[in-house]
Amino acid sequence: MAWGIGRGDAVFVPSFTFAATAEIVPWFDAEPVFIDVDERTYNMSPAHLEAAIEATLKEGRLTPRVVIAVDLFGQPADYPAIKAICDRHGLKLIADSAQGFGCTLNGDHPLKWADITTTSFFPAKPLGCYGDGGAVLTNDDDLAQLIDSIRVHGKAIARDLEGKTFDHDPKYLNMRIGLNSRLDTLQAAVLIEKLKVFGDEIEWRNRIAARYNEGLRAHVAAVPDVPAGNVSNWAQYTIEHDDRDGLAAHLKAQGVPTAVYYPIPLHLQPAYDMYPRGPQGLPVTERLKERVISLPMHADLTEDVQDRIIAAVASFKG
Ligand SMILES: Cc1ncc(COP(=O)(O)O)c(C=O)c1O
Numbered sequence: 001m002a003w004g005i006g007r008g009d010a011v012f013v014p015s016f017t018f019a020a021t022a023e024i025v026p027w028f029d030a031e032p033v034f035i036d037v038d039e040r041t042y043n044m045s046p047a048h049l050e051a052a053i054e055a056t057l058k059e060g061r062l063t064p065r066v067v068i069a070v071d072l073f074g075q076p077a078d079y080p081a082i083k084a085i086c087d088r089h090g091l092k093l094i095a096d097s098a099q100g101f102g103c104t105l106n107g108d109h110p111l112k113w114a115d116i117t118t119t120s121f122f123p124a125k126p127l128g129c130y131g132d133g134g135a136v137l138t139n140d141d142d143l144a145q146l147i148d149s150i151r152v153h154g155k156a157i158a159r160d161l162e163g164k165t166f167d168h169d170p171k172y173l174n175m176r177i178g179l180n181s182r183l184d185t186l187q188a189a190v191l192i193e194k195l196k197v198f199g200d201e202i203e204w205r206n207r208i209a210a211r212y213n214e215g216l217r218a219h220v221a222a223v224p225d226v227p228a229g230n231v232s233n234w235a236q237y238t239i240e241h242d243d244r245d246g247l248a249a250h251l252k253a254q255g256v257p258t259a260v261y262y263p264i265p266l267h268l269q270p271a272y273d274m275y276p277r278g279p280q281g282l283p284v285t286e287r288l289k290e291r292v293i294s295l296p297m298h299a300d301l302t303e304d305v306q307d308r309i310i311a312a313v314a315s316f317k318g
Helices: 020-027 046-059 079-089 141-151 185-216 244-253 283-291 303-314
Strands: 009-014 031-035 063-070 092-096 116-120 134-137 237-240 292-295
Touching: 009 020, 009 046, 020 031, 020 063, 031 046, 046 063, 046 079, 063 079, 079 092, 185 237, 185 303, 244 292, 244 303, 283 292
Parallel strands: 009 031, 009 063, 063 092, 092 116
Antiparallel strands: 116 134, 237 292
16 A cells, blocks of 8 residues: 555566465556465575566556565565566565564565565564464655554654645644454553563474484475574464375374365465466466465473374374
8 A cells, every 4th residue: 555556567576475475456446467486495595586577567457566475384585586577577565474473584674675674563473462463664764654553544644744734623634545454452561561472482493493404304295494593483383295185184093183274275265266377377376276284383382292293203104
């Protein structure tokens, strides 16, 4: 909304993500263009992105405007490569860090590269509140003001008032169409307290992930691959298995809950299957949807519970 994205604009998004990444695009009559992911990190493939931008330009129907990269399962996207592509083509970059709040790349936050980072405080997220919540982060002061206006029903902001006098309270001056996207005060109170231990929780999650990796590597097709320099917040701990559904049934019988993120990628969803895709298709995404499974992961997972989960996976002979 702040950038005026609309009809005729293309917004490049991964398909291997939650629907929220793409849904905002058709809300403003723009079109999402679905991009495949890297087979190691499950994050947006820079090579596929570049090919899709070039194909979109060649076709000429849509104008490339924005890239939304996702920090899937808590691991940062390849921002240096994606940002270089955005700069070459004059595109804005959003980091959908709903799952990745607290992740870093060589010590830097995604905002080093992205114009805007968005995040979610939904209870299942690493920094979860007790209901719904989220935040938008930017280093651009003007953009921050504009987003603040949109967030509160299009209220007037400092630049709207400059050099003007009013015979009424400008609090009720509406300069643009906005909405209500305030963070509820009670949720903010929860988050302020939880933020104090959040850094420690990321460390604990990393310790658990390292133990999982060590215990599981020999028993599954792939354990998570976090390239050197990346720090994940481990929103999910996701492995691959040739008999994913068999493993899920085996673990359920052993009392270990699992989940599949995501069994239906967005380009195959009824609400989104009419939108364009990158020219190479999405073969990695379509393979992953059959193979991935996420195991229990939270900061308070004790070593004996981790060991029970590792033993349950190891005992699957599928
Ligand atoms: C990748 C991704 N983007 C966006 C969202 C949306 O967050 P919320 O439901 O808090 O709006 C989520 C999770 O819900 C998500 O996983």
